[in-house]
Amino acid sequence: MTAADRPLAKPRPIYLNLMAIRQPVPAIVSILHRISGVLLIVAGIPVLLWFVGASLASPERYAAAYGALTSWFGKLVLLALAWSVFHHVLAGIRHLLLDIHVGLDLAPARRSAAVVLVVALLLTLACAVRLW
């Protein structure tokens, strides 16, 4: 009996539904690396340029910009951007280490992905505590 004739123990998946597949931690870190990067392009860079511009223009415009950033909504935006920076930079450093063959095996790669995910969230939490 060849492998092709053997009855299947259970039906094989015939499609790849991303919502139905349990994603391993490195995959989650990878997609969040992309999402945080896109967030930084559409919101992080303009907020940074706007705030630096206001801070250099005059003490009054700095005070106004500071007020906007520390409003309830401003703090939420700041927190989302802080997480984006933390996650993106940490995931990026992990990438650079993988490039020079540090932690390339499956177990350490999974561990470092978990570290990136958790440390970025902890740093964001620290920012949240500091902001409120």
Next chain:
Amino acid sequence: MHKLAVGAHYGGWDWLVQRATALVMLAYSVLLLGIVLWNGGLAYPVWKGLFANGAFRVVTFVFMAALLYHAWVGARNVLMDYAKPTGLRLALMIAVVALLAAYAAWTAQLLWGGA
């Protein structure tokens, strides 16, 4: 199949650019952190003085150039993976280029516009 080692745009150049620009940004971040620590925080006169310094302006512009190039390579990768119809992909890529060019102009204005 005959493959070109260089200049064929298989992605090796973008791979290298993404890492080189990341290292430039990390170096600038360390420099900025060093300046903050050296001055014991960032009081307003220190902050203003920093941007009045010609060398700091140039280094800051190099950081922004690295950031924008890095953003382009990343955005292009994302669009190549998710924006499948050619017309849509092209339109989004043009939008990204326009956005990043605007950021570059804004940066130059902040640094040398005298505002």
